[in-house]
Amino acid sequence: MFESLSEKFRGVLSYFSGKKVVTESNIAEAVQQVRAALLEADVHYDVVDPFVERLQKRALGTEVLKSVSPGEQFIHVVHEEIISLMGGEEATLDMKGKCSVFMLCGLQGAGKTTSCVKLAAWILKKEPYKKVLLAACDLQRPAAVEQLKKLAGEQGIPVHSIEGEKNPRVVARAALQRGKAEQFDVLIVDTAGRLHIDDALMSELTDLKTLLEPREILFVANAATGQDAARSAAEFGSRLKMTGSILTMLDGNARAGAALSLREVTKKPLKFEGIGERVADFQLFHPRSMADRILGMGDVINLVRRAQEQFDDADQARMQEKFRKSSFTYEDYLAQMQKMKQMGPLTNLLKMIPGASAAMADMAVPEQKFKQAEAVIYSMTPRERQERDELTISRRKRLAIGSGVSFDDINRLTKDFERAKQMMKGMSHKQMPDMNKMNMQGSRKKWR
Numbered sequence: 001m002f003e004s005l006s007e008k009f010r011g012v013l014s015y016f017s018g019k020k021v022v023t024e025s026n027i028a029e030a031v032q033q034v035r036a037a038l039l040e041a042d043v044h045y046d047v048v049d050p051f052v053e054r055l056q057k058r059a060l061g062t063e064v065l066k067s068v069s070p071g072e073q074f075i076h077v078v079h080e081e082i083i084s085l086m087g088g089e090e091a092t093l094d095m096k097g098k099c100s101v102f103m104l105c106g107l108q109g110a111g112k113t114t115s116c117v118k119l120a121a122w123i124l125k126k127e128p129y130k131k132v133l134l135a136a137c138d139l140q141r142p143a144a145v146e147q148l149k150k151l152a153g154e155q156g157i158p159v160h161s162i163e164g165e166k167n168p169r170v171v172a173r174a175a176l177q178r179g180k181a182e183q184f185d186v187l188i189v190d191t192a193g194r195l196h197i198d199d200a201l202m203s204e205l206t207d208l209k210t211l212l213e214p215r216e217i218l219f220v221a222n223a224a225t226g227q228d229a230a231r232s233a234a235e236f237g238s239r240l241k242m243t244g245s246i247l248t249m250l251d252g253n254a255r256a257g258a259a260l261s262l263r264e265v266t267k268k269p270l271k272f273e274g275i276g277e278r279v280a281d282f283q284l285f286h287p288r289s290m291a292d293r294i295l296g297m298g299d300v301i302n303l304v305r306r307a308q309e310q311f312d313d314a315d316q317a318r319m320q321e322k323f324r325k326s327s328f329t330y331e332d333y334l335a336q337m338q339k340m341k342q343m344g345p346l347t348n349l350l351k352m353i354p355g356a357s358a359a360m361a362d363m364a365v366p367e368q369k370f371k372q373a374e375a376v377i378y379s380m381t382p383r384e385r386q387e388r389d390e391l392t393i394s395r396r397k398r399l400a401i402g403s404g405v406s407f408d409d410i411n412r413l414t415k416d417f418e419r420a421k422q423m424m425k426g427m428s429h430k431q432m433p434d435m436n437k438m439n440m441q442g443s444r445k446k447w448r
């Protein structure tokens with residue numbers, strides 16, 4: 001994601017290589033490089049010029065620090081300005097009252113239907129006791145209703161639809177009545193899109209807005225469409241008074257144009273982002289996280305969030321005690337690997353570590369190694385998993401045959417296990433970091 005723009009910013013940093021001071025001349029040159037990079041990334045032109053003007057003024061007015069290089073100082077200013085451009089702080093959802101209605105709108109192909117299910121699943125993951133209902137009001141696109149029902153059914157989320165109905169207003173009214181009668185906390189409405197904005201589409205959406213009185217009207221934009229997404233969002237916003245945006249398909253060939261333009265053009269916050277095809281690939285939009293990714297600085301904010309979802313305080317305390325007592329076993333090793341897998345593909349996790357993206361550019365991460373390690377540990381006896389029986393040569397040969405890997409693979413696994421055990425044992429003598437107390441720069445703000 002944003003590889004091209006990240007590479008351009010690394011070029012700006014290298015421009016300062018060898019320069020010992022920040023001057024008006026080299027700042028002006030660097031700012032022009034930033035401007036060219038943003039335009040190439042398809043950032044809306046009404047956003048670029050004010051941005052670079054603010055950037056130049058701030059860079060020239062920034063106190064020169066002897067402890068950092070001119071390039072690092074300039075990129076820091078760029079980083080802070082990008083955060084400001086995208087809103088500064090994480091936005092929230094309006095969940096007040098009973099049966100809060102969220103209406104999703106946008107052009108065809110932006111991912112509205114999928115985003116409806118992702119949003120519903122995200123809410124239920126955060127607050128499992130809530131009841132969420134989906135309304136199938138996209139009656140224009142063939143199979144849209146079936147797609148919504150299939151995706152939602154896989155997550156156990158109910159969908160209100162009316163077989164054969166052609167009027168979305170009828171479906172919406174019935175869904176709202178059901179939502180109130182059955183005491184649903186949230187009603188998420190999937191609406192029709194078009195290939196372009198027309199009066200028929202906007203009239204339909206305006207009628208739905210009047211009927212449903214939604215607390216949130218979220219514009220769904222495809223990240224790959226660049227400043228076209230911003231123009232469409234501005235048009236929807238002027239007619240519907242939308243409350244925010246959802247940026248989808250950030251796992252594809254996005255050029256950052258939409259991410260950097262939407263908030264400035266619409267004056268409404270980006271609230272969520274879709275980062276993959278799975279329903280779970282959906283997260284709150286955080287300006288600092290996005291700025292980090294654009295500048296190739298990893299994504300610590302969302303990495304910590306994923307870890308928090310898998311490793312709670314009790315997990316941390318239990319593992320710290322195991323490391324302290326040197327009782328970390330292959331069973332624990334397997335459990336940790338499985339939790340990491342639940343956080344997402346290893347390749348994606350490594351990209352979230354600062355500095356890892358560039359280092360991994362030409363490196364293929366062996367996801368297969370996780371599967372091999374699982375197979376080997378599952379092939380162990382209970383006593384071997386608990387390290388009560390030593391893995392002798394004969395036992396290793398048996399494990400290689402039982403798990404379908406080579407003898408060398410068994411040796412590598414045992415070495416990796418011992419290294420992890422020693423490393424974590426060393427960490428246990430220090431206070432392990434409490435992820436709940438890490439400075440998330442506003443990312444832990446209550447979301448509703």
